[in-house]
Amino acid sequence: MPSLLLAxxxxxxxxxxxxxxxxxxxxxxxxxxxxxxxxxxxxxDDPTYLIDPVDLPLVFVLSLNPDHPQLSARRHxxxxxxxxxxRGPLMALIDLLQGRVDGDALFFSRALLIEGDVGAVVALRNxxxxxxxxxxxxxxSVLGPLARPAGQAIRLGNSLLARAARDLAALHTAxxxxxxxxxxxxxx
Amino acid sequence: MxxxxxxxxxxxxxxxxARTKLTMGPVLFNWDPKVWRxxxxxxxxxxxxxSVCLGEVVCSKRAPLFAPHIPAVIERLRAAGKEVVLSSLxxxxxxxxxxxxxxxxxxxxxxxxxxxxxxxxxxxxRDHGIGPFVNVYNEGTLGFLAARGARRICLPTxxxxxxxxxxxxxxxxxxxxxxxxxxxxxxxxxSARCYHARSAGxxxxxxxxxxxxxxxxxxxxxxxxxxxxAINGPQTxxxxxxSLAAEIQALQAMGIRRFRLSPHSMDMVKVADVFRALxxxxxxxxxxxxxxxxxxxxxxxxxxxxxxASGCRSLCL
Amino acid sequence: xxxAAAMELVCPAGTPASLKAAVASGADAVYxxxxxxxxxxxxxxxNFSRAELEENLDYAHGRGCKIFLAVNTFPAAxxxxxxxxxxxxxxxLGVDAIIxxxxxxxxxxxxxxxxxxxxxxxxxSASNPESIRFYQRxxxxxxxxxxxxxxxxxxxxxxxEIEVETEVFVFGGLCVMAEGRCSxxxxxxxxxxxTNGVCSPASHVQxxxxxxxxxxxLGDFTINAFEEGEPAxxxxxxxxxxxxxxxTSYLFEEPTSLNAIGLLSELREAGVTGLxxxxxxxxxxxIAKVVKSFRDAIDAxxxxxxxxxxxxxxxxxxxxxxxxxxxxxxx
Numbered sequence: 001m002p003s004l005l006l007a008x009x010x011x012x013x014x015x016x017x018x019x020x021x022x023x024x025x026x027x028x029x030x031x032x033x034x035x036x037x038x039x040x041x042x043x044x045d046d047p048t049y050l051i052d053p054v055d056l057p058l059v060f061v062l063s064l065n066p067d068h069p070q071l072s073a074r075r076h077x078x079x080x081x082x083x084x085x086x087r088g089p090l091m092a093l094i095d096l097l098q099g100r101v102d103g104d105a106l107f108f109s110r111a112l113l114i115e116g117d118v119g120a121v122v123a124l125r126n127x128x129x130x131x132x133x134x135x136x137x138x139x140x141s142v143l144g145p146l147a148r149p150a151g152q153a154i155r156l157g158n159s160l161l162a163r164a165a166r167d168l169a170a171l172h173t174a175x176x177x178x179x180x181x182x183x184x185x186x187x188x
Numbered sequence: 189m190x191x192x193x194x195x196x197x198x199x200x201x202x203x204x205x206a207r208t209k210l211t212m213g214p215v216l217f218n219w220d221p222k223v224w225r226x227x228x229x230x231x232x233x234x235x236x237x238x239s240v241c242l243g244e245v246v247c248s249k250r251a252p253l254f255a256p257h258i259p260a261v262i263e264r265l266r267a268a269g270k271e272v273v274l275s276s277l278x279x280x281x282x283x284x285x286x287x288x289x290x291x292x293x294x295x296x297x298x299x300x301x302x303x304x305x306x307x308x309x310x311x312x313x314r315d316h317g318i319g320p321f322v323n324v325y326n327e328g329t330l331g332f333l334a335a336r337g338a339r340r341i342c343l344p345t346x347x348x349x350x351x352x353x354x355x356x357x358x359x360x361x362x363x364x365x366x367x368x369x370x371x372x373x374x375x376x377x378x379s380a381r382c383y384h385a386r387s388a389g390x391x392x393x394x395x396x397x398x399x400x401x402x403x404x405x406x407x408x409x410x411x412x413x414x415x416x417x418a419i420n421g422p423q424t425x426x427x428x429x430x431s432l433a434a435e436i437q438a439l440q441a442m443g444i445r446r447f448r449l450s451p452h453s454m455d456m457v458k459v460a461d462v463f464r465a466l467x468x469x470x471x472x473x474x475x476x477x478x479x480x481x482x483x484x485x486x487x488x489x490x491x492x493x494x495x496x497a498s499g500c501r502s503l504c505l
Numbered sequence: 506x507x508x509a510a511a512m513e514l515v516c517p518a519g520t521p522a523s524l525k526a527a528v529a530s531g532a533d534a535v536y537x538x539x540x541x542x543x544x545x546x547x548x549x550x551x552n553f554s555r556a557e558l559e560e561n562l563d564y565a566h567g568r569g570c571k572i573f574l575a576v577n578t579f580p581a582a583x584x585x586x587x588x589x590x591x592x593x594x595x596x597x598l599g600v601d602a603i604i605x606x607x608x609x610x611x612x613x614x615x616x617x618x619x620x621x622x623x624x625x626x627x628x629x630s631a632s633n634p635e636s637i638r639f640y641q642r643x644x645x646x647x648x649x650x651x652x653x654x655x656x657x658x659x660x661x662x663x664x665x666e667i668e669v670e671t672e673v674f675v676f677g678g679l680c681v682m683a684e685g686r687c688s689x690x691x692x693x694x695x696x697x698x699x700t701n702g703v704c705s706p707a708s709h710v711q712x713x714x715x716x717x718x719x720x721x722x723l724g725d726f727t728i729n730a731f732e733e734g735e736p737a738x739x740x741x742x743x744x745x746x747x748x749x750x751x752x753t754s755y756l757f758e759e760p761t762s763l764n765a766i767g768l769l770s771e772l773r774e775a776g777v778t779g780l781x782x783x784x785x786x787x788x789x790x791x792i793a794k795v796v797k798s799f800r801d802a803i804d805a806x807x808x809x810x811x812x813x814x815x816x817x818x819x820x821x822x823x824x825x826x827x828x829x830x831x832x833x834x835x836x
Contacts, residue, residue, distance in 0.1 A: 036557070040540075040550040088709050110719060110737045119708030126550030129788050130520035279683050280633045281654060283662060289635070305608075306635030310644075323629075323699065325579035325687060332643075343509060346688040347582070354583035376689050377682035377743075380654035381836045383756060387749045392836040409748040410727040416747065417689075420758070424682070426692055445526055452802055460549015491696065499692035 016073035023060075027071040033138065040127035042056055044120055046116040050082040053090040063125070083118035097128060098136055195237040208440060208467040209238040210460060211342075211367060213450040214275040216375065217420055218250050218400040225257035226452065232261075232268040235460045237449070240265050243275040244293070245303055245321070245352060246378070247421040248285045249395070262298075271299065274372040278321040279378045279422070299340070312336045320344050320369055320448075321378070325351065327358040334364040342367040342448055345374050345430065348496035353442045365446055368439055370432035371459060371480075372450025373405060373418055373425035374490070374499060383419040392422075415488065428490035428500060434473025434492050436466040458483045511807055512773055512780055514671060515573070516796050517780060519551040519785040524561050526789040527570075531800030537785065543574040543591040545628055546785040547702030551663035559598055571601035577626035578605045578702045579685075589613055595606035596621045604650065605629075606685055611644040616765075624648040626673070628685035628698070633724070634666040641669050648672055648779060652684050654834050655765070657771050664776030673772060675765040676795055677783025679829050681758040683741050688740045693724040705741045712737070721745075755834075763829045765812040766802055773806070791820050 031038065041047040047064040059077045063070040077085070086093065092111040114121050128135060197328060199203035212231050215224060233238055242261060244251040263271050271463075274295065280286055293310035302308035308318060318341040324330055329342065339376035341359075343352060343366060352368060359366050384406060385395035405418030405425050429452070432439065434449070447467065449459055462479045465471045471479075480489070492501030516532035519523035527535050538544025540552040553561070558574070565572050572593040580588040588610050595603045596618040603621060605611045607627035614623055625631055625640045627650040640646045648670040651660060664671055682689070684698075691697030694709040711722045717733035721740035723834040728745035731737045738744065763783070765772065772780065780803070782795055798815035805812040818826060829835055 034552075039554070043549060098752040111711070112732070113714075114712055117708065118710040118712070119706060123549030126519065126548060130522055130550070132522040132525065193667075193824075278686070279630075281659060286633050286635060303627075304633075304636065305631070305639055306633050309635050309639035321686060323579055323607065324584060325607065325699065326609050328580065328584045328585060328612055329607055331608070332608050332612050344688070344699075346691045346700070351582035358582075374692065376692050377687040379682045380830050381681060381757075383749075385756070387752065387756060389530070391834065393703070393833070406749055411730050411746060411748065411753065412727045413748070414726060416726055419749065424689065462581075493688075493691065497693065498695040499688065500725065 016075060019058075019073040023071045023073060025068050029138070030135070031066075031069055032129050034135075035066075037127045037131055038048055038064055038069070039085040040130055041123055042066065044083070046083050047120060047124065048082045049120070049124060050080050050085040051093060052076045052077060052085060052087040053093055054087060056090050064127075082116065084114065084118070086112060086114060086121060088112035094136065096125065098134055209446045210236070210463055210467070211239040211241065211273070211448045212237045212456065212460070213342075213369065213372070213445060213448045214241040215451045216246055216423065216425075217403055217405060217445040217451075218247070218253070218397060219403060219453075220400065221254040221257055223403075225261055227456070227485050228257075228261040229264050230457060231460075232264040234457045235440075236457075236464045237270065237460050238446075239273055239299075240269040240302060241273040241275045241303075242283045243352055245275050245319070246423045247277050247289065247382070247399070248277055248282070249286065249401075250397070250421075253397075254419065257464065266408065267404075273299045273301050273317060275319060276307040278319070279380070280304050280306055281380060301340075301342070308333060308336070308338065316338045318342065321374065324355075327355065330355055330358060330392045330408050331362065332366070333361070334362045340365045340367060340446070342369060345369050346493050346499060349438065349442075350415045351493050352414070352439070352444070356443045360443060366444055367448050368444055369448040369450060370436065370439075370463065371448075372430055373427070374422060374427055374430050374453060375450075375494075376417070376499075377424040379422045379424070381421045384425065385422050387419065393496060395421075399503055426490065428488040428502070429484065430491065430493075431477070431489040432491055432494055433462070433466055433476035433480065434504070435491060436463070436473070436476075437469075440467065452484075454484045454487075506559065512803055513672075513778060514796065514799055514803060515779045515781045516792065517547070517677075517782055517785040517787070518553075518792065519546065519787070520789070521553070521557050521561050523785075523787075523789045523792045524565065526793040527796050528565055528568050529806075530793045530796035531807070532570055532796050534573055534601065534779075535565060536560075536573040536575055536781075538577075539591050539594075541579055541587055541591075542700070542702045543588050544576075545577050545626070545698055546704045547578070548786050549707065551786060554647045555594055555598070558594075558600075560597055562600065573602045573604050573624060574600045575604040575626065576610065577604050577606040577628045579628075579699045585613075589617075591602060592618065592621070608643075611640065611646070616670070617700045619645075621648055622627070626650055626685070627652055627674070628681045629832070630685045632683065634663055635670060637663070637667045641667070650674075650779070650781065650800070653680055654683055654830050657768065657775050657831050660772070660777065661775035670778035671776065672779025672781050673777050674763055674783055675772070675780045675786075675799065676711065677762055678741075678764040679761065679827065687743075693726055693742060705739070710740055747764075759825060759827075761825035761827045764817060764821065764826040766799065766829055767826055767834055768828060768831055769802055769806055774792075787820075795820060 032184045041064050051060040058073050061072050061080050088111050252280040262272050289307050301316050301319045303319035303321035314337050316337050318338045319343045382392040385392050388398045399421040405420040407415050407427050408417040410416050418425040418427050462476050466476050488499050490502050493499040495503045513533040515534045516527040517535045518527055518535045524535050538552050551695045562572050576591045585751045592614045602624050604624045604626045606626035623646045625646045629638050630652045631649050632652050637649050650672045688697055689705045696703050699702045709724050715722045719737050721729045726817045728740035738760040744760045747756045
């Protein structure tokens with residue numbers, strides 16, 4: 001991950017508090033548009049994951065229980081009751097979300113560290129893979145015109161939505177900046 | 189501990205009752221031909237078993253080594269009143285192997301045990317046995333094979349008690365007897381590749397019969413030094429020895445009346461004595477475990493598959 | 506080609522997204538399974554619901570692609586229902602063939618749905634002409650997927666002796682044991698390919714760090730350890746590092762994948778009909794790339810051209826390729 005981008009993201013106010021509305025919207029979209037993703041995880045007792053981008057000062061707790069899905073950002077994962085932890089650079093995690101790494105390749109590289117129930121992680125990977133569109137694009141598209149580079153989004157105002165859009169857009173920029181992309185050995 | 193026989197319920201047959209039988213399975217390892225012959229002589233003369241399987245199951249290259257001794261071994265076993273069963277190869281690929289099996293199937297003097305479906309097909313319409321290397325997992329397959337002449341089926345070793353029970357109930361309606369392997373390293377896999385040769389840096393075609401150096405297989409340890417598996421030419425076995433000593437009563441209660449012991453280099457006559465005593469209710473599983481440990485030099489045992497757990501586990505009833 | 510039919514490229518799909526990737530990349534047929542233990546890739550989050558199959562059948566058929574349904578585990582004693590329903594639903598939905606391994610289930614399908622085309626799964630391990638003739642005679646199977654134990658000359662000899670089509674694996678994960686006759690996974694985890702449709706299940710995998718080393722374990726056993734910087738593999742039992750006779754090695758097989766893209770014309774000469782790609786558990790990116798590479802190679806071969814095979818090493822385990830049992834030296 002280029003340090004330039006890292007600096008950009010770190011400079012953005014990625015406070016868990018401000019991120020939460022965007023995350024809730026994103027999860028709502030996911031639930032509405034991709035019910036089969038949840039269905040694929042229905043065999044698990046508790047599809048709850050701690051996702052820890054090691055280069056960001058926060059962690060995500062993702063619960064894909066179809067009745068009460070939740071995605072929250074926190075300062076740290078202490079005390080979170082999760083089936084598994086996926087830890088790695090943001091880039092690697094986004095690759096995972098976009099289906100750029102497959103179930104096997106996930107383990108070929110040591111960019112990601114899996115702790116806990118590996119079966120639950122494989123299930124998540126397979127579920128995300130089953131979505132036919134780019135999940136990240138899909139989530140961002142719900143924000144419509146707001147899903148633009150951070151600077152533009154910020155100018156759109158001070159609403160919670162804009163704030164969420166800005167933060168997500170920061171991630172989006174990071175992902176879609178191919179020129180800035182480091183060679184990633186997990187990529188096909 | 190020794191059990192007081194009169195305390196046993198009606199489920200356990202009386203001593204000498206012909207209902208429960210023991211089979212000595214085929215020698216799976218590459219023993220020196222004289223050792224192989226003497227093993228069967230000893231079993232013929234001393235072991236309290238009803239049936240004895242012989243024949244190469246694992247690697248066709250070994251068959252010619254002990255072939256010259258087969259007639260004498262058969263004669264000795266028959267003279268001792270034991271049923272002779274001829275076991276087929278488990279994995280048949282080369283035309284030469286197929287031809288050997290056609291020859292085997294043409295024999296009608298003995299019960300032939302098919303360890304590959306090709307051999308069962310060659311025996312269709314005649315009484316024959318099915319070995320543990322053929323996948324008989326359910327009633328559909330059992331019924332299909334029984335209808336084509338399978339009179340005795342030794343079930344795959346990964347089946348749990350529930351499946352054994354269901355299959356036994358089903359076979360009670362058929363003229364087919366089920367057999368359960370109760371002792372010996374578990375046959376876990378068979379391959380075209382020879383791991384013994386590979387471990388010695390040799391090719392299968394020029395293997396120098398290195399598998400002959402390990403009379404019970406070559407133990408494979410994990411990186412932590414835990415005994416894990418055992419290789420026997422192209423076959424992979426468990427490092428632990430299956431022992432269903434403590435489960436014999438439960439199996440008899442289901443109606444199973446035949447058990448298989450898989451030969452190892454330990455004193456198999458004594459092992460057979462232990463299982464005979466178990467089937468007659470003379471000793472219990474705990475006593476049997478103690479005796480097996482004495483006979484075997486305390487090999488690790490396992491019984492997990494029976495209990496629907498990992499096969500490597502050793503669980504209490 | 507001398508009037509013989511073109512070889513058929515049979516591709517995996519674990520999800521509808523993969524199926525569409527396979528169809529778009531030139532698959533002649535796609536094989537898949539229901540989301541339960543009736544098929545040999547019963548991995549969490551993978552496979553098709555009935556509704557997904559129905560929808561994707563139309564999609565594939567509309568684009569000239571066949572669908573094969575794998576019902577290739579061995580039904581449980583006392584509970585054949587799920588397997589029978591899978592076969593019944595396959596017939597009702599109109600798949601082009603079912604792929605079965607179990608004798609009892611093949612018998613059920615033959616009696617219940619005589620017009621439903623039957624292929625014999627690799628899990629039946631039919632490695633010789635007598636076995637194959639048994640399945641043909643008893644259940645009218647039209648095609649046999651050969652176990653990955655045979656050399657090309659052996660496959661050619663076999664095809665001369667049998668009347669049914671053969672299909673062979675040309676790419677992907679490589680079983681080193683005869684398929685359907687391996688209970689290593691069951692021994693270690695209690696879950697087996699034959700009964701549960703899984704090998705070395707992720708639910709029993711553990712990764713732990715010891716200093717710079719990453720240890721992979723399956724059940725109670727250490728399968729491998731990786732030094733700092735060494736790519737880590739999934740702890741598939743038969744691809745681990747073990748010690749035997751005082752030596753530590755990949756005793757059974759290195760972490761490697763089958764790639765027979767250089768052997769296609771030999772396989773055609775040997776009389777093979779179906780070329781099968783392994784990997785229902787792999788992602789759509791893998792499917793698209795592998796299927797396209799084989800499509801191009803087959804098409805070039807049919808035109809009598811030779812093209813440089815695409816580099817697929819990034820998609821293989823450990824980046825390593827093998828031609829496996831197709832070459833005698835593998836044994």
